[in-house]
Amino acid sequence: MSATHPGINRIDGKKTAAALRERIAGHVARLKADHGLTPGLAVVIVGEDPASQVYVRNKVKQTGEAGMNSLHFALPADTPEADLLAKIAELNADETVHGILVQLPLPGHIDANKVIDTIDPAKDVDGFHVVNAGRLATGTGGLIPCTPRGCLMLLKQTVGDLSGKRAIIVGRSNIVGKPMAQLLLGENATVTIAHSRTADLADEVARADIVVAAVGRAHLIKGDWIKPGATVIDVGMNRVDAPEKGPGKTRLVGDVDYEAAAAHAGAITPVPGGVGPMTIACLLANTLVAACRQAGLEDPRL
Ligand SMILES: NC(=O)C1=CN([C@@H]2O[C@H](COP(=O)(O)OP(=O)(O)OC[C@H]3O[C@@H](n4cnc5c(N)ncnc54)[C@H](OP(=O)(O)O)[C@@H]3O)[C@@H](O)[C@H]2O)C=CC1
Numbered sequence: 001m002s003a004t005h006p007g008i009n010r011i012d013g014k015k016t017a018a019a020l021r022e023r024i025a026g027h028v029a030r031l032k033a034d035h036g037l038t039p040g041l042a043v044v045i046v047g048e049d050p051a052s053q054v055y056v057r058n059k060v061k062q063t064g065e066a067g068m069n070s071l072h073f074a075l076p077a078d079t080p081e082a083d084l085l086a087k088i089a090e091l092n093a094d095e096t097v098h099g100i101l102v103q104l105p106l107p108g109h110i111d112a113n114k115v116i117d118t119i120d121p122a123k124d125v126d127g128f129h130v131v132n133a134g135r136l137a138t139g140t141g142g143l144i145p146c147t148p149r150g151c152l153m154l155l156k157q158t159v160g161d162l163s164g165k166r167a168i169i170v171g172r173s174n175i176v177g178k179p180m181a182q183l184l185l186g187e188n189a190t191v192t193i194a195h196s197r198t199a200d201l202a203d204e205v206a207r208a209d210i211v212v213a214a215v216g217r218a219h220l221i222k223g224d225w226i227k228p229g230a231t232v233i234d235v236g237m238n239r240v241d242a243p244e245k246g247p248g249k250t251r252l253v254g255d256v257d258y259e260a261a262a263a264h265a266g267a268i269t270p271v272p273g274g275v276g277p278m279t280i281a282c283l284l285a286n287t288l289v290a291a292c293r294q295a296g297l298e299d300p301r302l
């Protein structure tokens with residue numbers, strides 16, 4: 001069992017993401033050669049949250065490695081909302097920019113919904129605009145949010161056909177939980193969405209063949225809740241103190257108690273090295289898809 005073979009049921013998101021980025025790079029090279037088209041991603045960050053800066057640096061590096069153009073706009077934390085909206089309008093009109101990502105969260109004086117509404121839905125590579133959310137909910141195309149899309153790829157690769165599987169998603173945010181539920185419904189899973197008012201979370205999780213945790217609380221999901229053989233996808237990214245690494249040191253953990261859950265799960269994603277790298281790879285995939293559509297070309301087969 002997994003206790004005597006540690007790691008045997010670990011889902012390697014880092015490896016899957018690297019393979020996806022390779023396929024994307026191949027498509028980008030062909031787009032350039034056949035159509036003279038280079039996909040471009042614009043990333044806008046407001047303020048200097050250090051965790052966000054690391055994330056943005058990774059995105060910029062990986063867009064470059066995939067052969068795409070990347071534009072990076074770092075605006076001061078006190079940027080007026082109107083200036084940010086004007087920047088987005090400028091990027092909407094720029095034909096060399098196929099994807100626009102505004103890093104969340106934004107400073108408190110800026111209305112994030114207004115910002116997202118301003119992005120051209122065709123360039124909304126996060127899939128957060130109401131038009132894309134509505135397209136996902138109605139099964140009519142659009143751009144799919146990166147984290148749920150990455151989770152679904154890992155699930156299909158691990159489980160195969162999801163039809164009839166009992167899935168629980170813990171968390172109902174617009175950026176992870178809700179779109180994840182839509183994607184799983186689209187695969188004919190039987191979907192439950194749990195949240196902070198759910199009466200008996202342990203009991204709900206224990207029934208599920210598929211568990212997606214997207215809460216933001218370290219080790220909320222206990223190992224002995226997991227149904228034997230279930231597949232566990234841990235979206236959570238929580239920084240916790242790690243005194244064993246030295247004074248003042250921290251480490252990244254998920255929402256699931258990994259070691260305990262791995263003893264029950266058929267397969268489980270680690271944090272780091274699970275969902276995170278897939279999110280960035282799917283951002284590149286969405287940028288490629290957006291560029292193809294804006295050029296009137298067919299969607300790439302990824
Ligand atoms: N790996 C990646 O690529 C990404 C990781 N993340 C990480 O995923 C996590 C979730 O992100 P996000 O969706 O934005 O978070 P939000 O804070 O927007 O949503 C959290 C959800 O968890 C629910 N919740 C809170 N406490 C409990 C509880 N005790 N029991 C059950 N449900 C609870 C909330 O319920 P309610 O609605 O009732 O308040 C809410 O629906 C975070 O750790 C974030 O850092 C996010 C994006 C990308």
Ligand SMILES: Nc1nc(=O)c2c([nH]1)NC[C@@H]1CN(c3ccc(C(=O)N[C@@H](CCC(=O)O)C(=O)O)cc3)C=[N+]21
Nearest residue numbers: 055101102103104105126272273274275276277279280
């Ligand atoms: N508009 C917008 N879109 C987002 O998609 C978005 C956002 N804002 N704000 C912040 C969250 C968070 N997020 C992460 C994605 C990948 C990793 C990632 O690659 N993590 C690695 C390494 C983490 C590390 O070691 O620091 C891993 O899990 O292995 C992390 C975090 C995207 N988000």
Ligand SMILES: [Mg+2]
Nearest residue numbers: 273274275276
């Ligand atoms: Mg991860």
